[in-house]
Amino acid sequence: MTARIVLAEGIASTRITLKVRLAAACYDVVAVSSAAEVFGQFHDAPPEIIVIGGGLPDMEAVDLCRQITRDQISAEIPVIMLVDIDHRLAALQAGATATLEPDVDDQMLMARIRNILRDSDLPEKQAGMAEQAAGFTHAASPLIALVADNPGRAQRWRQMLSGRMSCRFEIRDADEALAAATKGRTADLYVISADIRGRGDGLRLLSELRSRQGSRDAGFVIAIAPDRAELSAIALDLGAGEVIPETLGSEAAAQAAAMSLKVLLSRKSRSDQRRADMQQQMLWAMTDPLTGLHNRRYALPRLRDIAQRAAGDRRAFAVFAIDLDHFKTVNDSHGHTAGDAVLAEIAQRLQDCIGGAGILARMGGEEFMAVIDDCPPDAARHLAERLRRCVQARRVALPALSGGGAIRVTASVGVACILPGEDIWPDHLARIAVERADRALLAAKSAGRNCVVADCPDRAA
CATH class of the missing domain: 3.40.50.2300 (Response regulator)
Structure with a gap:
């Protein structure tokens, strides 16, 4: 979409000339001859830039600029004022984003508009949050x-x-x-x-x-x-x-x-x-709010990155599927507040066990996934067993609102150790890793829960 520019100029010949110059650069120009007409442009489709010249019959140009930049509806719209050097300071004090000489040439006029369009602030609602x-x-x-x-x-x-x-x-x-x-x-x-x-x-x-x-x-x-x-x-x-x-x-x-x-x-x-707000919103979008761990949206692309590096270096990586045993009974017996407390505590234990060695994510419900780069089969099996033990190492305290006390929690762990073979795309390699870890987790559940099952073939196929 081309930028919409409102041009306020009281002198007809100047207004027409400026409109032609701006329209020639493919801007959508609305030319008005009074301050009242300027304010009438804010409600349906607010402009990206307002250009204010002189000769307005109902308001001085500097007063118009001041009113625009102080009004809640229009305060975020950049204003360019066409004033001579003697009035530049007054224009800036009134809130103008920039000033140009009334006889500014096309090169400078267009450069200034491009500059403002590139750097001007977006309304908060377009940045992702309406508050x-x-x-x-x-x-x-x-x-x-x-x-x-x-x-x-x-x-x-x-x-x-x-x-x-x-x-x-x-x-x-x-x-x-x-x-x-x-x-x-x-x-x-x-x-x-x-x-x-x-x-x-x-x-x-x-x-x-x-x-x-x-x-x-x-x-x-x-x-x-x-x-x-x-x-x-x-x-x-x-x-x-x-x-x-x-x-x-x-x-x-x-x-x-x-x-x-x-x-x-x-x-x-x-x-x-x-x-900073956008970075925070991106962080929130990739973070599980209950546990503070990464979520699926973050974990799967990172898994693909790890698979790509592993394929390039011909080294093994491991994926761990971790599922809390009989978790539904926690919610049924003690309530969802207790269930949330259990998830948050177990997430912290798993994170402490992994440390900075890899990534840990909550994939949904009571299921977690860990990915460890440069992890051969023996190391993967040992880490899986440590993860299982850290879950059951001590009872989990329940909130007083749920009746207090503490309960024993266990987890089943499926681990897939992948050593990339030739001619396997990283996306496919990542899917193989997740599928094998899930199959190993199902096997652990079938074997009686609270155990580790490893799927660690010599090569990915």
């Missing part, structure tokens, strides 16, 4: 790394910005910035001259830092000299979140630059929080 997100703050004051073309300019940046921002500033050269990122000492935000030692090498540094694991999620600002304005669009397309003048020669310029950096840090904080 209100918790606020996010840095654990300490943000660190801003200053990489200028000379130490004097970096000192000047720090002097102009430090009084306007509650941040820590470090002056680094390009090599120091890369080395620090490699060692994990990344900054929250980098301000980099477009030309450091040579022409355009600041942009190369930007690309390098964005490719490094430690610094790829930082914010980036490129400082550009007046005679190098053509680099602005390139910097945005390379991943810079903002471009500022290299020379902060006036109080207004320094204040506008500080405001731009604050906006970028705020966007980074929201992005960091969203990334």
Whole structure:
């Protein structure tokens, strides 16, 4: 789907021209001539970006921006304001995501839109959870790394910005910035001259830092000299979140630059929080909430990975199917609360027995699965017996709500040790392992329970 852009411009000729320019880039553009029409666009299909020009009959452009960014419905929609340099600071203070000159050329206009669409926040409901997100703050004051073309300019940046921002500033050269990122000492935000030692090498540094694991999620600002304005669009397309003048020669310029950096840090904080939320949701999706173990959704793909490595290295791996004996009687006699307590306790015992040697998952009900890489048959049999013994090692205490007391729990274990043969695909090898472990488990149940049955042929077939 193409991005939907609402363009608010009171002057008809300017509005038509801008709409044509944006539509030529295949954006879905809705052009309006008043603030009231802007607010009418939020209910059915909220736009991805709002572009505000001038000449609106019912509201000043800065007031419109302020109202949009403070309204609950529209606060997350990025706003680009078309203002001259004298009004840039007021636009940023009103909440604008970015500002552009009214006569901005197509290259810079499209680069800025691409940049915002790439980095703009998603609504929480699209990120997977509909509830209100918790606020996010840095654990300490943000660190801003200053990489200028000379130490004097970096000192000047720090002097102009430090009084306007509650941040820590470090002056680094390009090599120091890369080395620090490699060692994990990344900054929250980098301000980099477009030309450091040579022409355009600041942009190369930007690309390098964005490719490094430690610094790829930082914010980036490129400082550009007046005679190098053509680099602005390139910097945005390379991943810079903002471009500022290299020379902060006036109080207004320094204040506008500080405001731009604050906006970028705020966007980074929201992005960091969203990334952490998504990682947490992924963890929840792969975790059994009762026992804290991995679940089937996690275990089966990991088993395929282990099978693939085993096939490549021609080494054995083992799969253990573990099932608690007569577990239904626990629920029937003591209630489901007692059953949950038993599952949680046995899961912990099994995990303690396996340690970091492999993966353990609850596959459903009272059934668990363990997978151990690089595990020959004898080692597999011995571990299976240890798992069986750890289950029955001591009685399991029941909750007071279930009547208290303690019960004896046992488990049957089926183990399949697989030594990969030739021409067997990893997916097939994983299925073979699970099937053999399940067959061995059924055999253990048939043999009277509370025992181990091993299926460990010389080769997988």
